[in-house]
Amino acid sequence: MPVYKYQPYPGGVVRNPLTPEQLEAGRRLGQRLRAARGDRPLVEIALTAGISPETLRKIETGRLPTPAFGTIACLSEALGLPVQDLADAWTAALRLRSAS
Numbered sequence: 001m002p003v004y005k006y007q008p009y010p011g012g013v014v015r016n017p018l019t020p021e022q023l024e025a026g027r028r029l030g031q032r033l034r035a036a037r038g039d040r041p042l043v044e045i046a047l048t049a050g051i052s053p054e055t056l057r058k059i060e061t062g063r064l065p066t067p068a069f070g071t072i073a074c075l076s077e078a079l080g081l082p083v084q085d086l087a088d089a090w091t092a093a094l095r096l097r098s099a100s
Contacts, residue, residue, distance in 0.1 A: 018065060018066065021094050022065060022066065022094075023062070023065050025065065025089075025090045025091065025092070025094055026059075026062045026064070026065020026066060026090070027062035027065065028089045028090065028092055029059065029062075029065070029067075029072075029086060029089045029090045030059050030060040030061055030062045030065075031060075031089070032085065032086060032089035033056075033059060033060050033075060033079070033086070034060045036079045036081045036085075037060075037079060042056055042057060042060075045075070045078050045079060048078040049071070049074040049075045049077070049078040050074050051071055051074065051075070055067075055071070056075070059071075059075075072086050072087075
């Protein structure tokens with residue numbers, strides 16, 4: 001089943017499917033977040049970041065590959081991780097694809 005990203009247009013919203021590169025970028029982001037969380041409970045980090053544990057679980061597993069910037073900023077703070085590290089994790093997949 002394709003994952004969709006909403007794109008606004010005059011008169012409504014069009015859902016464009018995410019590219020394979022964007023899906024891979026989401027998986028890399030999730031892996032980076034999971035590694036940064038370490039042994040800390042998922043619920044603790046999620047609540048500290050102000051999101052639901054299910055949302056964090058979806059991000060970590062790649063089922064939510066394009067979370068909102070505010071979500072990433074709050075997770076970054078909750079994990080004590082620079083936002084740039086998370087941005088690098090997401091964009092690394094895109095750079096790898098364009099290099100091949």
